[in-house]
Amino acid sequence: MKYKGQQALSIAFVLCMTVCLTYYSNVAVWNSVSSNDLEKETLTVGSVRKLLEEEEFVTERVGSNGQQKRLPQCVIIGARKCGTRALLEFLGLHPWIQSADQEVHFFDNNSNYNRGYEWYKEHMPYSYPRQITVEKSPRYFITEKAPERIHQMNSSIKLIVLLRNPTTRVISDYTQVYYNKIAKGKEVDKFEDLVIDKKTNQINTGYRAVQISIYYNHLLRWLKFFKREQIHVVDGDKLITDPLSEINKVEQFLGLPSKVTQNNIYFNVTRGFYCMRTPKTDQKCLGLTKGRKHPHIEPSILRKLNEFFRPYNKKLYALINQTFDWD
Ligand SMILES: *[C@@H]1O[C@H](CO)[C@@H](O)[C@H](O)[C@H]1NC(C)=O
Ligand SMILES: *[C@@H]1O[C@H](CO)[C@@H](O)[C@H](O)[C@H]1NC(C)=O
Ligand SMILES: *[C@@H]1O[C@H](CO)[C@@H](O)[C@H](O)[C@H]1NC(C)=O
Numbered sequence: 001m002k003y004k005g006q007q008a009l010s011i012a013f014v015l016c017m018t019v020c021l022t023y024y025s026n027v028a029v030w031n032s033v034s035s036n037d038l039e040k041e042t043l044t045v046g047s048v049r050k051l052l053e054e055e056e057f058v059t060e061r062v063g064s065n066g067q068q069k070r071l072p073q074c075v076i077i078g079a080r081k082c083g084t085r086a087l088l089e090f091l092g093l094h095p096w097i098q099s100a101d102q103e104v105h106f107f108d109n110n111s112n113y114n115r116g117y118e119w120y121k122e123h124m125p126y127s128y129p130r131q132i133t134v135e136k137s138p139r140y141f142i143t144e145k146a147p148e149r150i151h152q153m154n155s156s157i158k159l160i161v162l163l164r165n166p167t168t169r170v171i172s173d174y175t176q177v178y179y180n181k182i183a184k185g186k187e188v189d190k191f192e193d194l195v196i197d198k199k200t201n202q203i204n205t206g207y208r209a210v211q212i213s214i215y216y217n218h219l220l221r222w223l224k225f226f227k228r229e230q231i232h233v234v235d236g237d238k239l240i241t242d243p244l245s246e247i248n249k250v251e252q253f254l255g256l257p258s259k260v261t262q263n264n265i266y267f268n269v270t271r272g273f274y275c276m277r278t279p280k281t282d283q284k285c286l287g288l289t290k291g292r293k294h295p296h297i298e299p300s301i302l303r304k305l306n307e308f309f310r311p312y313n314k315k316l317y318a319l320i321n322q323t324f325d326w327d
């Protein structure tokens with residue numbers, strides 16, 4: 001059991017490295033697609049999406065003089081290193097969704113927030129009236145004031161939160177910081193020095209990466225302001241292994257017709273990651289950057305982390321009436 005768990009964890013970690021860390025990434029050539037796709041091969045996604053948009057929004061364009069910027073009707077609030085960027089990229093395939101390119105950091109940054117909704121709206125993409133504007137800033141999830149602020153802007157807004165195995169998320173979080181520091185020539189701490197409190201030999205709850213993974217604490221704050229039905233929880237691990245089913249659930253949550261299909265998302269077995277046809281680049285892969293090895297982590301520390309998170313996970317499952325494959 002233990003061994004299996006660890007194996008799953010390391011597989012999850014490798015996948016995490018693939019998607020979370022480095023997907024910024026290789027725009028690779030779209031190779032062959034499965035044979036029943038052949039007739040579609042001559043159409044690029046860009047042109048497919050244009051056609052869809054024209055078909056669906058032509059009346060609105062005529063009637064309302066085209067697009068304008070709108071406040072988001074849906075916000076992806078986090079969590080960090082759980083695949084928020086990947087989800088946004090996948091959702092970008094949907095013709096009814098317009099997403100902000102950058103993390104706006106409106107609700108988690110006082111100086112941005114004090115600039116007001118007009119400033120926020122200015123950072124949104126142009127959209128047609130029936131399209132849904134989406135923004136993502138993963139720090140909202142852990143920001144004390146974010147739930148109240150978002151509620152004040154639109155109390156019926158839809159929220160999406162992605163969660164992964166909390167231990168995997170800590171490692172992924174550490175690894176990203178690790179490589180950022182290396183790139184800047186800074187000194188790096190060892191994983192166990194951050195995760196383990198030397199005095200007690202227990203998990204260091206002062207380590208931010210650990211705090212973020214205690215999802216229960218954060219969601220408790222969100223559910224003080226929002227109804228459970230307003231928050232859609234995406235399984236970030238499943239988003240990696242089976243993206244389509246998670247994306248289809250998001251489409252459903254947003255009340256949108258299902259438009260993202262196997263034709264848009266393609267798993268390249270050789271590379272071990274997903275490629276998509278996106279409107280902007282036509283072919284794009286969530287890829288692995290070479291040379292980034294994950295640090296070795298002692299199995300005993302992994303066990304400790306898993307044990308630490310287990311009771312919080314249980315409370316989370318009860319809080320949101322949804323379970324995950326973490327324990
Ligand atoms: C998958 O990616 C590899 C490496 O880029 C490439 O050689 C191969 O042709 C791709 N396979 C398919 C089926 O697209
Ligand atoms: C808040 O945003 C401004 C830019 O608008 C940036 O200069 C500042 O560093 C941010 N503050 C924090 C705490 O991230
Ligand atoms: C608030 O969010 C809901 C759900 O996305 C949306 O239907 C509604 O139009 C939004 N209200 C405003 C004023 O943007």
Ligand SMILES: *[C@@H]1O[C@H](CO)[C@@H](O)[C@H](O)[C@H]1NC(C)=O
Nearest residue numbers: 228229318319320321322323
């Ligand atoms: C919990 O979820 C199950 C299925 O996902 C559903 O049947 C049940 O009604 C939910 N319970 C509550 C209290 O929402």
